[in-house]
Amino acid sequence: MRAVFLILLLALAGCATAPRNINNACAVFQQRDGWFNNWYNAAKRTERAYGVPVSVLMATIRVESGFKSNARPPRKKLLGFIPWKRPSSAYGYSQALDGTWQEYKRATGRYGARRSNFADAIDFVGWYHRRSHERNGIALNDAYNLYLAYYSGHSGYANGSWKGNPAIQRAAQKAASMAQTYDAQIRSCRL
Template structure:
């Protein structure tokens, strides 16, 4: 009898733990409101604040970049092209919350010392965005308060930004302005939050 009760308790604990993992990866229910996001996912605020303290990028800017890149989906990746009914390789290795590509993710792991970091983990992804922005400032002299310019670095890479590859991409300039607008909105919301 005791063994059966222990097994039942073990099953309940494991099942509850797995259910907790499953819900923690769901996108926030109100992604347009930073206060709602952080009230729904308080660990996200702690992780974003830790990244801000470590790398210097304001929370609202990192969150605006993440929203643009993945809509807060932990396993986001670019769509797979198809030829008739045959799936072709994806055009990019971008993956996870931050849509970090394999080469720059590897660079982050080496420089930031997070060998066990995971692109599907929010804390690791927000730390990556903070690190990337820190390097954008260091390499290209971009202010950590300029969400639009940080996003252009993020999208076209440090070399692409420096060469001005983004200047001929009207769609990318519009997207960078949208990130800047969202960061401003998130900043206003964050100032009114009671976290």
């Protein structure tokens, strides 16, 4: 009985760590393909549900959290050295804000969804990108503009708030480049 408990505990502990090679989609999926944690199937389910390619979904999560389940923005510093408040409520793989996550749960009926669960988080990213497509006319395979809308919000994207922010534009370019790399990798890996 103890051996079964120990194996279960080790398996679950492995689920909480970020994959080692996050720049290779095949490696990410191979590290997370098991009985408890099949990321590839979750990504394909999301692609079918919302029409957003797996490569774009994965690139968004790569840029947002580096595939860390408990990622949060760094705390601000009080007096330059005392850890203080976080700049936002972003959390988990998707870095979804509290309010947007609640809106997602209401809209999809996935009331038990958690931002620290990969399948829930990637579904959120697909849902949000689909809404960016519907609200702002962004193509579902346009990783650059989907990321801009993801980061800036639908209204912020529409009014161009991102145009004066080179950091957001660099992050969007990183997402677009990563999506292209992931797409090529996914076509060649054995899943």
